[in-house]
Amino acid sequence: MTAVAGTDPRNFIRDLTRSPSGRLLQNALENRWPTTPDRLSTIVRYALLPAGKMLRPIMTLESAAAVGGDPAPVLPAALAMEYLHVATLVHDDIIDADEVRRGRPAVPTAFGLPDAIVTGDHLIFCAFASIVECGAGGVPADRVATAVGALAAAGNDMCRGQILESELVGDPDTGVERYLEMVRLKTGALFRAVCHVGAALGGADEEGAAQLAGYGEQLGIAFQIRDDLLSYTTVAQSIGKSTTSDLSNGRPTLPLLLAHQAASPQVRARLTAALRGHRADPATVAEVQRILADTAALDRTRDCLVGHAGQARDRLAGLPPSTSAALLDAVARWAAAHRW
Amino acid sequence: MTAVAGTDPRNFIRDLTRSPSGRLLQNALENRWPTTPDRLSTIVRYALLPAGKMLRPIMTLESAAAVGGDPAPVLPAALAMEYLHVATLVHDDIIDADEVRRGRPAVPTAFGLPDAIVTGDHLIFCAFASIVECGAGGVPADRVATAVGALAAAGNDMCRGQILESELVGDPDTGVERYLEMVRLKTGALFRAVCHVGAALGGADEEGAAQLAGYGEQLGIAFQIRDDLLSYTTVAQSIGKSTTSDLSNGRPTLPLLLAHQAASPQVRARLTAALRGHRADPATVAEVQRILADTAALDRTRDCLVGHAGQARDRLAGLPPSTSAALLDAVARWAAAHRW
Numbered sequence: 001m002t003a004v005a006g007t008d009p010r011n012f013i014r015d016l017t018r019s020p021s022g023r024l025l026q027n028a029l030e031n032r033w034p035t036t037p038d039r040l041s042t043i044v045r046y047a048l049l050p051a052g053k054m055l056r057p058i059m060t061l062e063s064a065a066a067v068g069g070d071p072a073p074v075l076p077a078a079l080a081m082e083y084l085h086v087a088t089l090v091h092d093d094i095i096d097a098d099e100v101r102r103g104r105p106a107v108p109t110a111f112g113l114p115d116a117i118v119t120g121d122h123l124i125f126c127a128f129a130s131i132v133e134c135g136a137g138g139v140p141a142d143r144v145a146t147a148v149g150a151l152a153a154a155g156n157d158m159c160r161g162q163i164l165e166s167e168l169v170g171d172p173d174t175g176v177e178r179y180l181e182m183v184r185l186k187t188g189a190l191f192r193a194v195c196h197v198g199a200a201l202g203g204a205d206e207e208g209a210a211q212l213a214g215y216g217e218q219l220g221i222a223f224q225i226r227d228d229l230l231s232y233t234t235v236a237q238s239i240g241k242s243t244t245s246d247l248s249n250g251r252p253t254l255p256l257l258l259a260h261q262a263a264s265p266q267v268r269a270r271l272t273a274a275l276r277g278h279r280a281d282p283a284t285v286a287e288v289q290r291i292l293a294d295t296a297a298l299d300r301t302r303d304c305l306v307g308h309a310g311q312a313r314d315r316l317a318g319l320p321p322s323t324s325a326a327l328l329d330a331v332a333r334w335a336a337a338h339r340w
Numbered sequence: 341m342t343a344v345a346g347t348d349p350r351n352f353i354r355d356l357t358r359s360p361s362g363r364l365l366q367n368a369l370e371n372r373w374p375t376t377p378d379r380l381s382t383i384v385r386y387a388l389l390p391a392g393k394m395l396r397p398i399m400t401l402e403s404a405a406a407v408g409g410d411p412a413p414v415l416p417a418a419l420a421m422e423y424l425h426v427a428t429l430v431h432d433d434i435i436d437a438d439e440v441r442r443g444r445p446a447v448p449t450a451f452g453l454p455d456a457i458v459t460g461d462h463l464i465f466c467a468f469a470s471i472v473e474c475g476a477g478g479v480p481a482d483r484v485a486t487a488v489g490a491l492a493a494a495g496n497d498m499c500r501g502q503i504l505e506s507e508l509v510g511d512p513d514t515g516v517e518r519y520l521e522m523v524r525l526k527t528g529a530l531f532r533a534v535c536h537v538g539a540a541l542g543g544a545d546e547e548g549a550a551q552l553a554g555y556g557e558q559l560g561i562a563f564q565i566r567d568d569l570l571s572y573t574t575v576a577q578s579i580g581k582s583t584t585s586d587l588s589n590g591r592p593t594l595p596l597l598l599a600h601q602a603a604s605p606q607v608r609a610r611l612t613a614a615l616r617g618h619r620a621d622p623a624t625v626a627e628v629q630r631i632l633a634d635t636a637a638l639d640r641t642r643d644c645l646v647g648h649a650g651q652a653r654d655r656l657a658g659l660p661p662s663t664s665a666a667l668l669d670a671v672a673r674w675a676a677a678h679r680w
Contacts, residue, residue, distance in 0.1 A: 040503045091461060095454040114435040117457065118502045121431060121464065125495035128468055132489040141482040142475075148488050149472040155465035162458050163380045 012334045013053055016327075021058050021071075026051045028079060043111050043119045044126075047086050052102070056081040056190065059331065060198035063212050065324035066316075069202020073137035077147060077201055080130035081194050084151065087123035088158060088190075090116055095162070127151060131197070139201050146200040150213070154193030161186025170250035170276045172260045172268075179257050183224045184217060191220030195328075211315045215328065218312035222335045225305040228253040232298055247288065248280035254304060256288070259297035267291055309336035352674045353393055356667075361398050361411075366391045368415060369422065383451050383459045384466075387426050392442070396421040396530065399671065400538035403552050405664035406656075409542020413477035417487060417541055420470035421534050424491065427463035428498060428530075430456055435502070467491060471537065479541050486540040490553070494533030501526025510590035510616045512600045512608075519597050523564045524557065531560030535668075551655045555668065558652035562675045565645040568593040572638055587628065588620035594644065596628070599637035607631055649676035 016022055033045040057078035061071040071078075092098070093106040094116055100106055108116035131151060135144045164182040168174055195216030199209040231246070232255055246253055252260075252275060260271050271291060274284050292298060312332040319325040356362055373385040397418035401411040411418075432438070433446040434456055440446055448456035471491060475484045504522040508514055535556030539549040571586070572595055586593055592600075592615060600611050611631060614624050632638060652672040659665040 039507070040500055087461075091457050095457060114506065115503065117431050117435060117460075118499050120457075121427075121460070122496060122499040124461065124464055125492045125499065128488060129492035129496065132485055132492060135482075135485050135489075141480075141485040145472055145475050145481045145484045145488075148468060148485070149475075152465045152469035152472060156462060156469065159458050159462040159465065160380055163455065166454065167379070 012330070013055065016055065016058060016331075017053050019058070021061050022054050024075070025054050025057045025061075025078060025082075028075060029082065032079070039115070040119065040122060043107060043115055044122060046110065047090055047107050047119060047123070048082065051082075054082065055331075056085055056194045059191070059194050059216070059328070062324040062327050063195040063198025063216075064202030066319050066322060066328060067199045067202045067204035067208055067212070068320070069199075069204075071198075071202070073134055073139050074198060074201045076130040076133040076137070077197050080127040080151065081190070081197070083123045083127040083130065084155065084193075085190060087120045087127070090120040090123065092162075094120075095166075124155070134201055143201050143203065146209070147197040150193050150196040150200060154189040154196075157185045157189035161189065165251075168252055170278070172252045172257055172272050172275050174252075176254070176257045176261055179252060179254060180221065183221050187224040188217040188220035191223070192217035195219075208318065211318055212328075215312045215315035215332070218308045218315065219332055219335065222305055222308040222312060222332065225254055225301060225308060226335055228255060229298065229301050229305060232292070247274055247284065248278050250275050250278045255292055255297045255301045258300045258304075259288075259292050259295040262295040262297065262300075263291060267294075306336045309333070352670070353395065356395065356398060356671075357393050359398070361401050362394050364415070365394050365397045365401075365418060365422075368419060372419070379455070380459065380462060383447060383455055384462060386450065387430055387447050387459060387463070388422065391422075394422065395671075396425055396534045399531070399534050399556070399668070402664040402667050403535040403538030403556075404542030406659050406662060406668060407539050407542045407544035407548055407552070408660070409539075409544075411538075411542070413474055413479050414538060414541045416470040416473040416477070417537050420467040420491065421530070421537070423463045423467040423470065424495065424533075425530060427460045427467070430463065431460040432502075434460075435506075464495070474541055483541050483543065486549070487537040490533050490536040490540060494529040494536075497525045497529035501529065505591075508592055510618070512592045512597055512612050512615050514592075516594070516597045516601055519592060519594060520561065523561050527564040528557040528560035531563070532557035535559075548658065551658055552668075555652045555655035555672070558648050558655065559672055559675060562645055562648040562652060562672065565594055565641060565648065566675055568595060569638065569641050569645060572632070587614055587624065588618050590615050590618045595632055595637045595641045598640045598644075599628075599632050599635040602635040602637065602640075603631060607634075646676045649673070 029048055029051050033041065033048055035045065036042060060078040060081050061074060064071045064074040089101065090107045093101055094108045094113060098106050099109045104110070107119060111119070128148060128151065131147050132144060134147070135141055161182050161184075164178070165186055168179065168182060192213045193216070196209055196213035199212040204212065231253070246256065256271065256275070260268055263271060270287065273279070274288055309332045312335075313329055316325060316329055316332075319328075357366075369388055369391050373381065373388055375385065376382060400418040400421050401414060404411045404414040429441065430447045433441055434448045434453060438446050439449045444450070447459060451459070468488060468491065471487050472484060474487070475481055501522050501524075504518070505526060508519065508522060532553045533556070536549055536553035539552040544552065571593070586596065596611065596615070600608055603611060610627065613619070614628055649672045652675075653669055656665060656669055656672075659668075
């Protein structure tokens with residue numbers, strides 16, 4: 001659909017968002033959620049708009065096109081991915097007591113906890129209603145049923161990932177594997193559904209849809225590792241800030257876990273104490289940064305990222321050449337190749 | 341499926357729950373949610389079991405059978421109705437800050453607010469996954485898609501009903517119509533889906549499914565009015581207690597709204613003041629009870645209940661005679677005929 005592969009990697013996501021698919025989706029979102037006196041719709045509009053990067057819905061359309069399907073009737077399902085994504089943001093902001101989202105008061109802060117719970121629920125139901133809507137647009141019912149199943153499975157995985165994440169807080173001893181399982185559930189599952197739903201509605205057979213689902217899952221894991229890494233590597237100033245945030249909320253990230261794995265028992269004990277104690281004083285932050293450097297944890301995190309992005313790209317091998325297949329490949333290359 | 345019509349009305353629901361359908365569903369719930377070390381499943385099991393009356397899932401099976409369908413492959417969809425119902429209870433207990441449910445600590449109290457949010461979300465996703473499961477059991481995909489759409493629409497209505505209910509608190513001036521709209525959305529919608537899903541999966545045509553959906557919606561409204569009424573009429577002792585509760589949380593119920601509608605402007609102002617002020621001192625409670633008696637509000641509430649139950653029964657007219665059709669009719673008769 002959209003040829004953006006090969007453009008400047010610094011502007012890759014911006015160009016994708018401004019592409020014809022991106023604009024189509026933003027307009028659809030605006031049209032479906034107009035300004036209204038209805039309180040629930042007002043909160044949903046506040047949560048959804050102005051639209052974010054729309055990466056997930058764009059990838060649903062491209063997945064449908066990549067398997068030879070017509071993306072037009074898949075549009076409601078693409079919006080469903082944004083609904084589910086934003087539903088999790090709204091509920092996560094309650095769970096994490098985050099008061100700011102996208103530079104504005106988060107939904108629970110702006111509208112109160114009770115209505116934020118209902119808004120998240122509403123967005124989940126809207127996601128399923130939107131998938132079903134594709135049937136009215138001519139998509140065969142068996143594909144719709146497959147897509148609904150993929151969305152529900154992703155939602156359930158995301159719930160499991162959320163619970164697992166809260167179990168991991170303050171506990172670096174659980175190790176890298178359990179962390180990656182959490183990331184697969186919490187972030188990988190939605191990207192898996194994003195591509196699975198697009199492929200299934202676009203008419204892929206079971207094997208083809210599974211390949212694209214696998215691509216999405218690996219890509220989602222890569223994105224989360226990339227986020228973990230960026231918070232340590234973007235600019236010198238933010239290093240301390242992010243390390244502070246990770247330590248003070250006790251949340252282990254992949255660099256911390258890889259450092260923990262590679263460190264001596266003595267150093268490991270100090271890392272554990274920092275995480276368990278939610279300590280983020282300057283001395284602790286400096287020490288953790290030294291441990292990350294000594295254990296080459298950032299390099300090893302980068303290797304892990306490149307590995308998952310590569311696994312994502314491998315799943316695209318069976319697709320016939322097309323601009324959509326090239327775009328999906330470019331997303332995975334972009335995830336891994338961003339400069340630090 | 342289950343012949344319970346005509347049994348003693350005092351034991352009607354108990355007999356239904358103990359019927360073969362009821363036991364089948366309870367066993368299925370136990371088997372699908374075994375004791376496990378997994379935290380999320382543990383909370384779900386706590387929320388679902390011991391099973392409640394299982395009225396909604398029983399009615400899904402009976403709706404499938406009433407349109408001539410085989411209820412066996414519809415079993416997962418019947419469980420979906422319990423999942424969605426319990427999901428709303430878990431989230432409602434957060435919204436209303438209720439600490440007790442079924443005589444035990446409510447889920448948010450027992451497991452904390454963050455995990456309660458995730459558990460409610462999980463149950464919603466499980467509901468959709470269960471509907472899709474019927475496809476694997478041989479139900480045609482177009483029926484599955486219709487059922488998913490019916491469930492999603494009900495969920496969205498329930499969200500709108502929840503928001504509307506919170507808008508009605510302390511405001512008896514909005515009147516009976518707006519209250520009944522709230523009840524239709526908040527309680528009617530799930531019973532509508534309960535019957536619509538069963539009928540659709542059982543193979544009803546569009547018209548037949550719509551009739552059963554209408555039956556369910558009217559029945560759900562009748563149930564809520566019945567609840568409103570019972571809190572004023574069961575035993576003398578509980579009258580004061582329920583009136584106290586209605587007044588102290590400022591929640592208008594149908595008897596209060598009908599009294600408000602029928603009262604003089606002066607009396608109306610006193611009712612409004614009691615609701616707005618969340619006042620439940622003995623003098624106010626006694627005054628409200630006197631106003632209810634003077635305006636014959638309980639009799640008029642009963643008329644309204646009988647009307648909705650009758651509308652529910654009317655929708656069954658097109659069904660061929662069967663024990664399932666008789667059972668659905670008996671549920672509506674039971675709702676209206678219970679002695680006060």
